[in-house]
Amino acid sequence: MPAINRRTNPTKALSIAKESVTIQVNRAFIGDPAKSFHVERLDIGAYQLDRALSISCLAKAGKSAQYFSLGTVGQLDRSPKFVSELAQDKPIRFRLTIFDASTGRIVADVDNIKVLDEDSDVPSLVDIEPRSLDGPLWRLEMSAEASEVKPVLLVEQDLFPSGRAAINDKTFVAMVFPEVMRQIAARVAEHRDAIDDEGTWVSRWRDFFDRLNPSGGDTSDFDDDGESERWVEQCVKAFCRRPQTARVIASVTDEGKGV
Amino acid sequence: MAYWQFRKLDPNDTSGTSTAEDNFAQEETASADILVRECIQNALDARLETEGVVIRFEWKQVPRKSRFVTDLLTPDYFAQLSNGRITNPVESKAEIPFLLVEDFGTRGLCGEYRNSAREGEDQNWNAFWFREGEGAKPTKANGGAGQGKLTMYLASQLRTVVALTRRETDKERLLFGSCRFRRNYVVGDERYAREARWGKTTPESGVLSQPIRDERDLDIYESELGTARSALLGTSFLIPAPDDSICPESVAGAVVNEFYLPILLGRLTVVVGDQTFSSVTITQQAERLAKKIKLRASMQFRTFLKEIVDNQLLSGASIRVDAKTASDTKINPDALDAGAMLASRTDYAQGKIVAAEVSIRVSSVANGLETGTLRVFLQDASDMIDSQEIFVRQDLAVDKEKPLRGSKRMSPAMALVLIDDESLSRFLAAAEEPTHREWNGARPKLVQQYRNTAVTLRTVRYAASRLLELFSPAASRDSVALGAFFPDNVAHDDITKARRPKQKLAKEGADGGGAELPLPIPKKLELLPLDDGAIVKVNPATVNQCNFPLECKLQLAYSVEVGDAMEDWDAADFFLTDTYKHQDGEAVSHIKLEGNLATFEINGPNSWFALRGFDTNRRLDMRLRFSEVGHASDQ
Numbered sequence: 052m053p054a055i056n057r058r059t060n061p062t063k064a065l066s067i068a069k070e071s072v073t074i075q076v077n078r079a080f081i082g083d084p085a086k087s088f089h090v091e092r093l094d095i096g097a098y099q100l101d102r103a104l105s106i107s108c109l110a111k112a113g114k115s116a117q118y119f120s121l122g123t124v125g126q127l128d129r130s131p132k133f134v135s136e137l138a139q140d141k142p143i144r145f146r147l148t149i150f151d152a153s154t155g156r157i158v159a160d161v162d163n164i165k166v167l168d169e170d171s172d173v174p175s176l177v178d179i180e181p182r183s184l185d186g187p188l189w190r191l192e193m194s195a196e197a198s199e200v201k202p203v204l205l206v207e208q209d210l211f212p213s214g215r216a217a218i219n220d221k222t223f224v225a226m227v228f229p230e231v232m233r234q235i236a237a238r239v240a241e242h243r244d245a246i247d248d249e250g251t252w253v254s255r256w257r258d259f260f261d262r263l264n265p266s267g268g269d270t271s272d273f274d275d276d277g278e279s280e281r282w283v284e285q286c287v288k289a290f291c292r293r294p295q296t297a298r299v300i301a302s303v304t305d306e307g308k309g310v
Numbered sequence: 311m312a313y314w315q316f317r318k319l320d321p322n323d324t325s326g327t328s329t330a331e332d333n334f335a336q337e338e339t340a341s342a343d344i345l346v347r348e349c350i351q352n353a354l355d356a357r358l359e360t361e362g363v364v365i366r367f368e369w370k371q372v373p374r375k376s377r378f379v380t381d382l383l384t385p386d387y388f389a390q391l392s393n394g395r396i397t398n399p400v401e402s403k404a405e406i407p408f409l410l411v412e413d414f415g416t417r418g419l420c421g422e423y424r425n426s427a428r429e430g431e432d433q434n435w436n437a438f439w440f441r442e443g444e445g446a447k448p449t450k451a452n453g454g455a456g457q458g459k460l461t462m463y464l465a466s467q468l469r470t471v472v473a474l475t476r477r478e479t480d481k482e483r484l485l486f487g488s489c490r491f492r493r494n495y496v497v498g499d500e501r502y503a504r505e506a507r508w509g510k511t512t513p514e515s516g517v518l519s520q521p522i523r524d525e526r527d528l529d530i531y532e533s534e535l536g537t538a539r540s541a542l543l544g545t546s547f548l549i550p551a552p553d554d555s556i557c558p559e560s561v562a563g564a565v566v567n568e569f570y571l572p573i574l575l576g577r578l579t580v581v582v583g584d585q586t587f588s589s590v591t592i593t594q595q596a597e598r599l600a601k602k603i604k605l606r607a608s609m610q611f612r613t614f615l616k617e618i619v620d621n622q623l624l625s626g627a628s629i630r631v632d633a634k635t636a637s638d639t640k641i642n643p644d645a646l647d648a649g650a651m652l653a654s655r656t657d658y659a660q661g662k663i664v665a666a667e668v669s670i671r672v673s674s675v676a677n678g679l680e681t682g683t684l685r686v687f688l689q690d691a692s693d694m695i696d697s698q699e700i701f702v703r704q705d706l707a708v709d710k711e712k713p714l715r716g717s718k719r720m721s722p723a724m725a726l727v728l729i730d731d732e733s734l735s736r737f738l739a740a741a742e743e744p745t746h747r748e749w750n751g752a753r754p755k756l757v758q759q760y761r762n763t764a765v766t767l768r769t770v771r772y773a774a775s776r777l778l779e780l781f782s783p784a785a786s787r788d789s790v791a792l793g794a795f796f797p798d799n800v801a802h803d804d805i806t807k808a809r810r811p812k813q814k815l816a817k818e819g820a821d822g823g824g825a826e827l828p829l830p831i832p833k834k835l836e837l838l839p840l841d842d843g844a845i846v847k848v849n850p851a852t853v854n855q856c857n858f859p860l861e862c863k864l865q866l867a868y869s870v871e872v873g874d875a876m877e878d879w880d881a882a883d884f885f886l887t888d889t890y891k892h893q894d895g896e897a898v899s900h901i902k903l904e905g906n907l908a909t910f911e912i913n914g915p916n917s918w919f920a921l922r923g924f925d926t927n928r929r930l931d932m933r934l935r936f937s938e939v940g941h942a943s944d945q
Contacts, residue, residue, distance in 0.1 A: 055934045058869060059839040061926040077794065109871050116872040146871060156927065173793035174801040181785035203787065212779070213721045214788030215692060228795055258800050295794045
């Protein structure tokens with residue numbers, strides 16, 4: 052006997068397109084099987100929602116569930132949230148709810164949100180390759196901006212026999228990756244016209260910088276070198292604030308403090 | 311008859327707290343782990359050549375009025391416990407809890423029991439009851455620190471241990487006990503020794519306490535305790551008032567954590583309550599336990615060990631490393647067989663287990679230069695966060711040694727280092743801390759009995775990691791390793807789209823003259839949500855195809871964020887017969903409301919049925935099923 056299913060919507064809650072949201076799932080700490088997540092992207096400007104509305108997130112895995120508060124529409128909390136109460140052997144699914152905290156009324160929601168999982172290999176904008184460097188322990192190689200060849204982080208092969216071995220070294224990650232970000236941002240700022248040239252390695256960074264740069268500054272707006280230097284500095288700091296980088300840096304500094 | 315001996319000290323004797331107990335003050339090791347390790351280790355050391363070892367852990371409640379408890383937990387015993395500042399948790403209990411740890415297939419506590427001065431490898435009775443810090447175990451033994459019995463005292467809240475043993479040498483059955491206070495203690499003007507003995511000897515100081523041997527007494531005690539000893543060789547340890555942390559679950563977890571490999575190898579069977587851990591059941595038992603407690607070895611690592619036991623142990627090692635090559639800081643691949651190296655690298659890259667035999671020089675003061683061997687088994691685990699490894703010396707897991715894990719440069723791998731060789735095992739036993747969980751190159755016994763200890767120990771420790779450097783694939787460019795830090799989301803979207811199943815297009819055939827696609831078959835009823843409920847109507851487009859009556863079932867429930875709303879419906883949400891108004895148009899019959907389900911029949915083209923009055927602040931899920939009554943097929 053087939054069934055017809057329907058649902059009422061008496062409060063006229065908006066249904067947000069799930070393509071508007073991306074959630075990134077990570078390992079909580081290097082070496083820890085537990086997971087954390089953060090909202091990588093939330094494009095809801097088109098819905099013209101009140102900035103004071105609250106946002107909550109429901110993470111579900113199998114029959115387990117855990118709620119998180121994510122701040123407000125005007126001030127989204129992007130810090131990593133640790134999923135400590137979910138089944139670890141099931142995929143995690145997310146639902147966002149936007150509501151009026153004073154009345155509890157749901158104004159908008161979105162379910163089955165797209166998840167980027169650290170465990171499933173996301174291609175990288177930067178390759179990594181162990182090589183004999185005859186002195187320095189690492190070097191960033193970047194092609195001419197018109198080339199499509201990605202930047203590659205070269206690491207001394209006697210120190211790291213593979214790229215993954217380098218990622219496992221949190222001190223290396225904490226010390227080197229922000230500087231990699233700096234060099235790439237500086238090159239992009241220097242050749243900002245190339246960011247619109249499809250097919251170049253520089254153009255592939257446009258989406259990354261759109262999500263990263265808190266100032267929202269378009270690189271084509273720079274009037275002088277001072278502005279571009281400030282933009283580069285902002286990029287580095289924003290990169291260090293990204294949850295994946297922040298947790299590694301915190302882990303290294305905590306170790307240094309004996310925490 | 312049985313008696314406690316509480317010995318007064320000679321005025322010249324020294325008092326103080328035992329430092330031996332500090333050896334077991336491990337913050338990270340629970341009591342159950344230590345107890346299991348020591349009990350099983352001792353049993354394996356005392357195993358008979360012809361039999362497999364079985365150890366049983368059982369929790370018993372023995373009536374206070376039983377002969378055994380009356381003879382053991384006497385009023386003067388409790389009085390001395392109080393003098394020695396040991397709390398009595400069983401004071402008012404009608405039944406006394408005991409932990410029974412019985413081993414079978416072992417020799418029992420052999421040796422002289424009438425003379426505590428007798429020493430030697432065969433004097434286990436004296437070594438267990440009257441020695442500390444010295445082991446009487448033969449060189450092939452796992453243990454040797456002579457501190458195993460301490461763990462049993464620590465496991466008892468009364469700091470008391472009793473042992474019933476059936477010995478291989480003379481087949482005698484002996485029962486004896488001891489209580490170990492924290493320190494020598496004072497009663498009035500008298501100082502008492504911290505060890506008190508329980509046996510058949512009356513309480514006069516200076517006379518060696520003797521074990522109980524009377525067969526009738528022992529039969530009564532065995533019957534009351536429910537031991538399985540009787541004529542079987544081995545020892546049954548009785549621990550009164552076991553610590554609360556030593557429960558079936560913690561002991562079972564400790565068994566899997568500490569002795570997974572020897573059980574898998576069939577060298578040992580352990581029974582914990584009603585659970586049996588044998589070579590046949592250990593895999594399933596571990597999987598079951600892993601759902602409740604965190605096991606040290608992951609499922610992947612346990613699978614790795616099982617594969618080694620099932621398929622690898624009997625095969626020869628593919629790589630052989632001689633002693634000189636093994637002692638170098640980096641193994642020179644040119645010193646190894648080229649064909650074997652190539653085959654091993656290929657196997658490793660394909661995710662197979664690779665085995666190597668490594669010779670190691672051992673320089674003993676007594677025996678001169680010897681060559682020991684160990685076996686290393688490796689498997690790639692680059693999908694794991696960290697390497698997993700274990701050293702097993704004969705049957706003992708030296709589990710705090712983790713040099714692979716500490717080497718962040720290595721791509722993760724799984725490693726088993728197996729040391730069965732006698733000369734190397736003797737060396738490592740001398741290097742082991744009293745807990746047997748790690749090696750220490752400064753141990754006094756090691757320094758006294760061996761030379762070049764640092765080189766030998768280093769070679770053992772780093773055998774796996776040095777081999778791993780040979781097997782790791784040649785360095786190559788990695789395009790995804792940095793994806794978590796510098797994600798190319800555009801490329802990721804492209805890959806995701808490309809992975810979606812492609813639409814299957816029909817083959818192009820002859821031009822059929824523009825055939826039209828058939829329209830979808832409309833449902834005969836419509837289910838329309840309202841702000842406060844639902845309405846069911848006949849679909850005007852299908853009126854002419856309807857065969858009335860249509861039997862309908864309409865189920866409702868407030869939406870939930872987790873789970874299925876219909877399954878999670880609760881009468882506390884609403885009950886249809888209570889306050890919810892149903893309305894119906896013409897020709898609706900057989901209306902029945904129950905719980906969250908409404909059944910009714912639609913009998914005409916203008917019929918409709920509605921349920922209203924639900925909370926307009928909440929979403930309502932609804933599900934309609936219907937069929938044509940009188941027709942064989944459903945709608």
